Amino acid sequence: MRIWKLLKACLATLFIFVLAGCAAQVPAPEKQVTLAAQSIAQAESSGAVEFAPVEIKSARDKLSQAKLAMDREEHLKAKRLADEAMVDANLAEAKARSAKSQKVVEELKESIRVLQQEMSR
Amino acid sequence: MKLFSAPLMFLLGVSVVSMLLSGCSTPVRENALLEQARAAFAEAQNNPDVQKNAPLELQKAKIDLDQAEKSLIQGAEDPEVEHFAYLAKQRTAIARETAKVKLAEQAVDEASAERGAVLLKARTQEAEQAIRLAEEQKRQATLAGERADAARLEAGAMTAEAQKARAEALSAEEQRRKLEEQIAELQATQSERGLVITLGDVLFDTNKSELRSGAQYTIDKLAAFLDEYPKRNVLIEGFTDSTGAVEYNLRLSERRAEAVRSALVARGVDPRRLMTRGYGVEFPVAGNETAEGRQRNRRVEVIISDEEGRILERK
Numbered sequence: 415m416r417i418w419k420l421l422k423a424c425l426a427t428l429f430i431f432v433l434a435g436c437a438a439q440v441p442a443p444e445k446q447v448t449l450a451a452q453s454i455a456q457a458e459s460s461g462a463v464e465f466a467p468v469e470i471k472s473a474r475d476k477l478s479q480a481k482l483a484m485d486r487e488e489h490l491k492a493k494r495l496a497d498e499a500m501v502d503a504n505l506a507e508a509k510a511r512s513a514k515s516q517k518v519v520e521e522l523k524e525s526i527r528v529l530q531q532e533m534s535r
Numbered sequence: 536m537k538l539f540s541a542p543l544m545f546l547l548g549v550s551v552v553s554m555l556l557s558g559c560s561t562p563v564r565e566n567a568l569l570e571q572a573r574a575a576f577a578e579a580q581n582n583p584d585v586q587k588n589a590p591l592e593l594q595k596a597k598i599d600l601d602q603a604e605k606s607l608i609q610g611a612e613d614p615e616v617e618h619f620a621y622l623a624k625q626r627t628a629i630a631r632e633t634a635k636v637k638l639a640e641q642a643v644d645e646a647s648a649e650r651g652a653v654l655l656k657a658r659t660q661e662a663e664q665a666i667r668l669a670e671e672q673k674r675q676a677t678l679a680g681e682r683a684d685a686a687r688l689e690a691g692a693m694t695a696e697a698q699k700a701r702a703e704a705l706s707a708e709e710q711r712r713k714l715e716e717q718i719a720e721l722q723a724t725q726s727e728r729g730l731v732i733t734l735g736d737v738l739f740d741t742n743k744s745e746l747r748s749g750a751q752y753t754i755d756k757l758a759a760f761l762d763e764y765p766k767r768n769v770l771i772e773g774f775t776d777s778t779g780a781v782e783y784n785l786r787l788s789e790r791r792a793e794a795v796r797s798a799l800v801a802r803g804v805d806p807r808r809l810m811t812r813g814y815g816v817e818f819p820v821a822g823n824e825t826a827e828g829r830q831r832n833r834r835v836e837v838i839i840s841d842e843e844g845r846i847l848e849r850k
Contacts, residue, residue: 420544494618501625508632515639522646529653533660 440489446496447484450477453503462506465513473502566613569603569620575627576600585630588637592630599623717763721756723839728847730839732757734795736830744790746798754795757837758802768844769804771795772836773813774820776829781815789813791835808844818849
């Protein structure tokens with residue numbers, strides 16, 4: 415009988431600890447998923463598909479996985495995936511911008527070269 | 536048993552469970568992804584271009600990196616540590632790309648300025664070239680114009696010369712014809728000594744030296760001719776037949792030549808142009824045995840010189 419009481423106490427403590435762990439329960443990451451989706455859209459319109467295909471694919475994949483995890487109530491996992499998807503999309507956008515600006519520089523330099531060639535004729 | 540009362544039991548349970556739980560937690564460790572993120576961040580931060588052009592992005596990356604480190608120290612599970620490490624890594628990369636964009640924008644500004652300068656130079660060159668070309672063309676045009684004028688003048692001069700030459704040729708032609716006509720009218724014959732007009736015996740009375748009126752026509756014509764050609768001179772030579780004394784005939788021939796001379800002078804011819812000679816019986820043109828021959832020998836020959844006034848001497 416007394417053993418039972420000890421066991422019950424242990425279980426109660428465990429339950430409290432578990433509860434404590436769950437006290438930091440992650441809510442459904444709706445906001446993060448929306449943000450991730452927006453970032454992907456923005457990156458795509460900046461030409462990410464052409465200039466940063468790897469990053470944009472990673473972002474899309476992670477977003478899908480985040481949605482799935484959210485459906486399965488795996489909120490922490492979903493949140494993390496959504497955040498990573500957003501960051502991947504941001505990186506894709508930054509790479510696209512940098513590639514395009516580099517192109518502009520090249521084109522300008524080329525046009526100068528052509529001009530100078532014509533002049534020296 | 537009084538010792539195993541409820542509160543005591545509870546306390547014991549709590550400590551047992553706590554110990555168990557703390558015993559099962561993972562010890563502080565390293566994480567490969569976090570190491571990568573750390574290294575990448577350090578490199579980016581030490582890059583002056585990134586530091587200068589993407590400080591905010593670097594800051595964001597640092598926040599994630601710090602969070603990852605904290606999680607690691609606190610003994611969080613791998614997924615959590617790696618999640619923040621991943622964010623840090625990606626945000627470091629974003630900082631790098633952002634810096635690249637800024638640098639490229641600066642390069643664009645510089646290149647634009649350079650292009651502007653080059654264009655200006657090119658256009659200036661073009662303009663100068665165009666000016667030079669225009670001046671050259673003007674010069675050429677002027678030159679061509681001058682040449683054309685000169686050519687035209689020359690052509691004009693040539694035409695005038697040609698016309699003059701033609702006119703001269705014509706007048707020379709005319710003159711020659713006229714001369715020929717006049718010579719024909721004078722009934723002169725061309726000899727190597729000049730034009731020869733023979734005034735026959737009928738123009739003189741026998742043994743007289745006065746010219747008959749019949750000779751007037753010839754004298755007039757001759758005078759006119761000599762007026763026309765003032766450079767020409769005249770030699771008048773008198774001849775007789777063999778009848779009578781040589782001395783007498785000589786005198787007679789001289790007097791007859793003189794008569795022709797006087798007649799010409801009377802007609803206005805300058806006496807200095809007229810020379811006379813008497814050859815008497817010399818230089819007969821026919822035999823003196825016949826009357827006909829003798830008549831023929833009784834003559835006066837008027838020799839008209841050439842253009843320069845020269846008469847060859849009789850041989």
